[in-house]
Amino acid sequence: MEVRNRIVGFLLILPAFLILALLYVYPLIRAIWMSFIKDGFLSLANYAKAFDIYSRDILYSVVITSVTVGFVLVLSILLASYLRFKEWRFLDIMYRLPLFIPFLIVGHAMRIFLAPHGTLNSLLTRILKVEELPGFSRSWIGLLWTFVWVMTPYAALIILGAFRALDSSYIEAARNLGASKGKIVFTVIIPMCKPSIMVAAILTFVRTISSLTILVMIGPNTPNMITVDMMFRINFFNDWGVANALGVISYLIVIVLAVYYLRFMAAERGGIKG
Amino acid sequence: MRFSIWRITLKVIFVVFMLLIMIGPLVGIVIWSFARVWYWPSPIPQEFTLRYWLEVFRQGRVLNSLMLSVTIALLTVVFSITLAIPAAYGFARYKLPFERVLLLLFLMPQTFPQLPVFINLASIFGRMGLRGNIWGIILAHTMASLVFSLWIITATFKSIPVELEHVAQNLGASRFKTFWTVTFPLAIPGIIAGAIYVFLWSMGEFTAAFFIGAPFIQTAPVLMYTSSMGYNLQIASVIAIILVIPSLIFMVLIERFLKAEYIAGLGG
Numbered sequence: 001m002e003v004r005n006r007i008v009g010f011l012l013i014l015p016a017f018l019i020l021a022l023l024y025v026y027p028l029i030r031a032i033w034m035s036f037i038k039d040g041f042l043s044l045a046n047y048a049k050a051f052d053i054y055s056r057d058i059l060y061s062v063v064i065t066s067v068t069v070g071f072v073l074v075l076s077i078l079l080a081s082y083l084r085f086k087e088w089r090f091l092d093i094m095y096r097l098p099l100f101i102p103f104l105i106v107g108h109a110m111r112i113f114l115a116p117h118g119t120l121n122s123l124l125t126r127i128l129k130v131e132e133l134p135g136f137s138r139s140w141i142g143l144l145w146t147f148v149w150v151m152t153p154y155a156a157l158i159i160l161g162a163f164r165a166l167d168s169s170y171i172e173a174a175r176n177l178g179a180s181k182g183k184i185v186f187t188v189i190i191p192m193c194k195p196s197i198m199v200a201a202i203l204t205f206v207r208t209i210s211s212l213t214i215l216v217m218i219g220p221n222t223p224n225m226i227t228v229d230m231m232f233r234i235n236f237f238n239d240w241g242v243a244n245a246l247g248v249i250s251y252l253i254v255i256v257l258a259v260y261y262l263r264f265m266a267a268e269r270g271g272i273k274g
Numbered sequence: 275m276r277f278s279i280w281r282i283t284l285k286v287i288f289v290v291f292m293l294l295i296m297i298g299p300l301v302g303i304v305i306w307s308f309a310r311v312w313y314w315p316s317p318i319p320q321e322f323t324l325r326y327w328l329e330v331f332r333q334g335r336v337l338n339s340l341m342l343s344v345t346i347a348l349l350t351v352v353f354s355i356t357l358a359i360p361a362a363y364g365f366a367r368y369k370l371p372f373e374r375v376l377l378l379l380f381l382m383p384q385t386f387p388q389l390p391v392f393i394n395l396a397s398i399f400g401r402m403g404l405r406g407n408i409w410g411i412i413l414a415h416t417m418a419s420l421v422f423s424l425w426i427i428t429a430t431f432k433s434i435p436v437e438l439e440h441v442a443q444n445l446g447a448s449r450f451k452t453f454w455t456v457t458f459p460l461a462i463p464g465i466i467a468g469a470i471y472v473f474l475w476s477m478g479e480f481t482a483a484f485f486i487g488a489p490f491i492q493t494a495p496v497l498m499y500t501s502s503m504g505y506n507l508q509i510a511s512v513i514a515i516i517l518v519i520p521s522l523i524f525m526v527l528i529e530r531f532l533k534a535e536y537i538a539g540l541g542g
Contacts, residue, residue, distance in 0.1 A: 004370075008449075011366025013376060016361035016420055023417035024383055027394035034394070093526070094292045100521040102478025105514040108502050109299035112306055112511070119302035122317050123294075148296070202382070210387030213480045217502065227389050234393060234485075247390025259387040261453050265379050 035244035046245035053230050053242075058249060061225040065141065065209045068147040072204050073197065075148065076156035081185045086164040099153045107217025110146045111137045114218070137218050146218055150258050154207075155200040162196030163189055195264055202257040209250060226250050288443060301516065307511040326508040330516065335497060343494040346408055346483075347476035350415040355465065356474050357416070358423040363453065365424070366431035367439075383421045389481060396485040406490040414482040419472040426471065430464025431457065448520065474524055478517050 038045040051058075069165065079095055082088075098106060113119045116135030125133055136142035166189060174184045190197065212227040226246050233243035306312075307326060309319035329336040361380075370376055383391075390411040395414055396405055434457055442452040487496060494513050502510035527540035 006369060006371050009364045009370045011362040012364030012368065016424060017379070019357060019377065019417055019420060020379060020383075023395060023413060024378070024391060027391045027398060028386075030398070031390040031394045046280065048446050055348065090289065091292070094296045096525055097296050097522070100474060100525045101518055102480070102495065102521070104478065104480045104499060105303075105518055106299075108498065108510055108514050109303050111502070112302040113299040115294045119298060119305070120294075123298075123327055126317065149299075206385055206387065210389055212389055213499075216499070227387070230389060230393065240393075240397065243393060244390065246386070247393070250387045250390070254386060258382075262378050265381050266374055 012238055031244045031247050035248045036238055037258065038241055046241040047249075050245040050249065054226065054246065057111070057223050057226055057229055058253075060223040061250075062228075062253060064143065064147070065205055068144060068208045069201050069204050071144070071148045072151045072155050073201055075152045076159050076184075076200065077197070079152070079156045079188065080160040080163045081181075083160055084189070085181060095156055096153050098150045099157070101150070102213075103150065103211060104213040104217065106146060106150045107214040110142065110149070110214075111218050114142045114145065124187050140220060143219050145214070146214055147211075150214070151204045151208060155204050157199040158196055158203070159193065164192040166192055187241050199261060199264060202261045203215060205257055206254050209253065298474065299514060303514050303518075305499040306507050307515055309508060326512045329509070335492065336513065339492050339494045339497040340513070342408065342491070343477050346411055346415065347473045349412050350419060350476040351469050351472050352488045353410055353412065353416040354419045354423045355427075355469050357420055358427050358468065359465065362424050362427035362431055363457070367436070378426060380421060388418065392482045393485050395482070396488075399486055405486055406488060408487075408491060410486045411483050411491065411493070413455060414486050415476045415479060417479075418479075418482065423468045423472050426468040427461070427465055430461045430468075433464075434460050470524055474521055478521070 035046055036042055036261060080215070081090070083092060111118075114136040115121070116133070116137075118135060118137065121133045121135060125131065136145060156266070170188055170192070171184055174188050209225070210227060211225075215225050215228050216231070219225065224232075226249065230246045232244045233239045235248065305318065307463065308322045308324070309325035310321040312319035330340065364370065365380075366375075370383070381463075392414065396410075398407045399407075399410040404413070438456055438460075441453050442456045443449070447455070478495055479493075480499060483493040484496050484499070487493060492500070493521070494517060498510045498513040500518075501513070503505075
């Protein structure tokens with residue numbers, strides 16, 4: 001009975017498993033394999049070239065992504081703390097607005113909004129009574145702004161979920177001992193919700209560093225992030241070796257975070273307890 | 275709470291600030307979609323036109339790309355949900371062999387950058403004649419959306435008390451009949467939420483559609499990209515608005531039924 005049960009379970013998963021094995025695992029292994037092939041031979045030449053041309057871009061990707069994660073965490077913890085204690089429907093809807101908007105559209109909207117002669121400057125120049133203001137699109141500021149805009153609701157949703165799931169009795173206890181709200185957040189809520197905050201940080205990091213569409217819409221022409229370099233390598237040079245080497249480098253950048261995340265999720269059996 | 279003029283002023287400033295930074299970018303694309311002539315520093319376009327909106331209803335590349343995207347998204351939903359339902363039931367109710375490995379495999383696509391997989395898939399499909407073919411895009415979208423439709427539906431099955439199934443089985447129903455008459459009907463809301471989510475994701479997906487669809491297939495996001503790069507901001511804005519409206523409605527209606535961890539895929 002036990003064995004039969006396991007076989008039935010496996011058969012139920014088999015079709016989905018096959019799709020993932022053929023269309024995800026196989027291309028993944030191929031990406032790693034191809035990154036070591038140069039002119040039909042095994043070599044590290046692709047990596048040498050990738051670091052030679054793109055080491056600045058690799059560093060830039062990591063820095064922009066880390067700064068994004070920093071901003072997103074601060075904002076989403078602030079939002080979650082506020083909404084944990086107080087209902088405010090306006091804020092609740094506003095912060096979630098970007099949640100399901102495709103990145104490409106966010107990039108396009110921000111490009112129009114933040115351009116030198118864009119919607120934002122059109123308004124600001126009137127209020128401030130000045131002739132011209134610099135635009136932020138095609139600069140790292142616009143890029144950072146867009147990433148933070150689009151990533152914060154998602155991180156806040158995860159963190160607020162954890163904050164709300166927290167047993168109120170801990171908070172009541174701290175409050176009865178005379179702790180202020182700020183102190184409760186820092187000494188009780190944040191330490192207890194650390195795993196969820198880590199998950200939010202990791203997913204923000206991965207989504208930011210693997211984003212291509214926002215960059216092609218609003219990113220600076222140079223320096224670029226690795227995803228854009230991969231696209232150029234393929235579209236303009238037909239150079240799959242270096243593109244795949246860059247892909248593997250992006251895997252190596254996230255691997256420590258990914259392992260933490262996978263262990264956390266697997267421990268919860270896919271994030272659903274019980 | 276004490277009445278205070280400062281408090282109210284601060285609140286008003288905050289509300290205006292939020293409206294500006296959250297709604298502002300969306301207002302920009304709405305205005306652009308009607309603009310015929312718009313020179314700096316005029317706050318609104320000098321001339322308005324409905325021309326670009328009419329292209330949505332007239333035979334042409336905008337309508338074609340939208341229809342293509344809807345077709346791809348609908349087929350993706352069918353494949354993705356059909357594969358996800360049995361797998362989700364397996365994860366929710368059965369003890370599996372190599373359970374940890376399977377779990378890791380199905381969580382992995384969320385945790386690693388997708389781009390290397392998509393470009394290699396494009397290259398593999400190229401040799402199979404699936405590049406520049408809508409079936410190539412549908413296969414890629416099915417694979418990528420499977421990961422989140424699976425977890426949304428697994429969560430739904432887990433939320434249904436297993437005792438209900440035991441009751442049906444004690445009354446003599448087979449395992450399949452139990453699933454079909456008890457569990458499945460109860461899971462329909464979750465399955466619909468998953469389906470809508472997959473549909474919206476597929477409609478807005480750019481990367482796979484761009485690399486695998488090249489050079490013949492232009493889905494709505496790909497047309498939006500080429501229009502925007504060619505400074506045809508009106509066409510790009512019209513497509514952007516059409517793609518954004520269902521996302522906003524979905525955000526208000528469905529978000530609270532979904533667990534945040536499973537929707538990592540959206541956006542691309």
